[in-house]
Amino acid sequence: MLKSRRKLNACGILAAVLVIAAGCSSNRGSSSTATTAGATTPTSSGGGSTQMFGTLASPCGPGSANGATDQGVTDTSIRIGYGDDRGFAQSPGLDQEMGDAVTAMIKWCNDQGGILGRKIVGDDYDAAITQVNTVMQEACKSDFMLVGEGFALDEAAEATRLGCNLAAVPGFTVGPDVANAPEMYQAVPNPVDYLPASPFFEAAQLFPQAVSSYDVIHTTLTSATEVTYNKDVTAAAAAGWKQTNCGVTLNYYGEPNYTPFAQKYQACGVKLIYNDLTPGPVLFGMLQANFQLGVKPIYIMETSNYTTQMSAWNTAGIGNDIYIRDAFVPLEEANINPAVAKYISLVQATGGKISQLGQQAASSFLLWATEAKACGSTLTRQCMINHLSNVHSWTGGGLHAQTDPGANTPPSCGMLLKLTGTTFSQFYPKTQGQFDCNSKYLFKVPQSAWGTTLNSNRIATKFMPANVITPQS
Numbered sequence: 001m002l003k004s005r006r007k008l009n010a011c012g013i014l015a016a017v018l019v020i021a022a023g024c025s026s027n028r029g030s031s032s033t034a035t036t037a038g039a040t041t042p043t044s045s046g047g048g049s050t051q052m053f054g055t056l057a058s059p060c061g062p063g064s065a066n067g068a069t070d071q072g073v074t075d076t077s078i079r080i081g082y083g084d085d086r087g088f089a090q091s092p093g094l095d096q097e098m099g100d101a102v103t104a105m106i107k108w109c110n111d112q113g114g115i116l117g118r119k120i121v122g123d124d125y126d127a128a129i130t131q132v133n134t135v136m137q138e139a140c141k142s143d144f145m146l147v148g149e150g151f152a153l154d155e156a157a158e159a160t161r162l163g164c165n166l167a168a169v170p171g172f173t174v175g176p177d178v179a180n181a182p183e184m185y186q187a188v189p190n191p192v193d194y195l196p197a198s199p200f201f202e203a204a205q206l207f208p209q210a211v212s213s214y215d216v217i218h219t220t221l222t223s224a225t226e227v228t229y230n231k232d233v234t235a236a237a238a239a240g241w242k243q244t245n246c247g248v249t250l251n252y253y254g255e256p257n258y259t260p261f262a263q264k265y266q267a268c269g270v271k272l273i274y275n276d277l278t279p280g281p282v283l284f285g286m287l288q289a290n291f292q293l294g295v296k297p298i299y300i301m302e303t304s305n306y307t308t309q310m311s312a313w314n315t316a317g318i319g320n321d322i323y324i325r326d327a328f329v330p331l332e333e334a335n336i337n338p339a340v341a342k343y344i345s346l347v348q349a350t351g352g353k354i355s356q357l358g359q360q361a362a363s364s365f366l367l368w369a370t371e372a373k374a375c376g377s378t379l380t381r382q383c384m385i386n387h388l389s390n391v392h393s394w395t396g397g398g399l400h401a402q403t404d405p406g407a408n409t410p411p412s413c414g415m416l417l418k419l420t421g422t423t424f425s426q427f428y429p430k431t432q433g434q435f436d437c438n439s440k441y442l443f444k445v446p447q448s449a450w451g452t453t454l455n456s457n458r459i460a461t462k463f464m465p466a467n468v469i470t471p472q473s
Contacts, residue, residue, distance in 0.1 A: 056396070058109075065116035098149065101359070106365075182459050262292070311419060331356070413441065
């Protein structure tokens with residue numbers, strides 16, 4: 001099925017974009033350099049567990065926090081909601097790595113004593129894409145916050161979420177009014193007004209001939225994918241890419257024959273194809289038709305294609321020219337990165353699936369837990385928003401490049417992964433675990449491509465309630 005990074009990267013049909021990032025500060029309200037994930041991650045303060053998550057001191061452990069301070073909070077427990085779209089009939093298991101990751105992180109935290117002695121109770125929701133508002137209505141009844149969730153059609157439930165002031169620390173967001181929403185902070189932000197543009201500038205440097213004639217893979221799912229492509233095309237132009245409009249628009253439910261579309265790419269002489277769809281029959285059918293017709297461009301793809309579904313498909317080497325943007329340390333580098341190794345071990349211990357989407361959820365859980373610990377016996381949604389808005393340096397213990405959740409800005413750092421056969425590996429920069437960083441990679445998106453209206457604090461106003469919770473000093 002399709003999945004487009006921030007959007008309908010839902011990811012499987014849409015999602016998130018995903019996505020993924022390193023931060024620069026900006027009111028939410030230069031030359032390339034290399035950096036290694038985790039170098040600037042702050043550690044939590046206070047007593048409790050002596051465990052580490054990569055470079056991050058665990059926020060979990062025993063303590064004496066108490067009080068029924070908000071919905072879902074008691075003397076002994078904190079109730080949170082999380083989940084994904086795994087029950088979507090057309091793509092079973094869609095994004096289930098999100099829920100699997102939070103399930104594992106809850107167990108890890110509770111095994112240490114919870115958050116200052118309060119055990120975490122998790123409600124694991126399956127939105128199955130179309131049931132997202134039903135899920136949100138349930139969460140509004142009992143959960144303190146949403147943590148590490150990823151719902152493809154999150155925008156369809158945003159009025160409900162904000163109507164009950166259900167603050168969230170998502171694993172990813174999709175809809176433009178959710179990506180810049182009030183009462184929302186992500187470990188790896190993907191706002192509508194800034195774009196992590198590293199792949200466009202890196203490709204221009206690495207493949208200068210290919211970027212002279214590129215196009216994208218359009219689909220009939222225009223409400224999600226085209227909003228994202230509008231931003232991508234603008235960033236590509238800033239990096240010097242030249243678009244050749246080949247006229248390819250695929251039915252997102254699939255085509256009986258992809259050859260006519262490959263012929264369009266062939267006729268327009270495309271040398272590079274930028275893709276924001278997720279792995280599945282539609283994308284695979286298009287790639288195979290291109291290959292069979294002798295159309296062999298460079299493919300630059302979004303992070304949602306860094307999956308075992310993609311690598312397992314490439315047994316014939318059709319995808320050996322696929323390069324994928326990333327701002328997370330790849331799973332293949334767990335041997336040199338303690339945070340990645342920790343994530344893998346925790347999820348595998350609970351029988352879950354691992355993927356970068358899961359890393360995103362795990363980082364958001366750690367962000368939430370760190371600030372929940374800071375609130376202690378004053379644990380309220382207001383306290384959480386106060387603290388989250390002041391987090392301006394975050395790597396999830398070294399899972400990803402530095403981000404700025406408080407300012408809701410994406411990365412100025414990135415890397416490219418390459419698919420060779422059934423294996424992903426870091427392609428650029430060459431040193432494992434390092435990111436290519438440049439201030440120009442934090443690309444300011446023109447207002448015409450936002451897909452929503454933001455106020456002076458960069459907050460989407462469409463669903464903003466009169467009693468919205470805002471940060472207080």
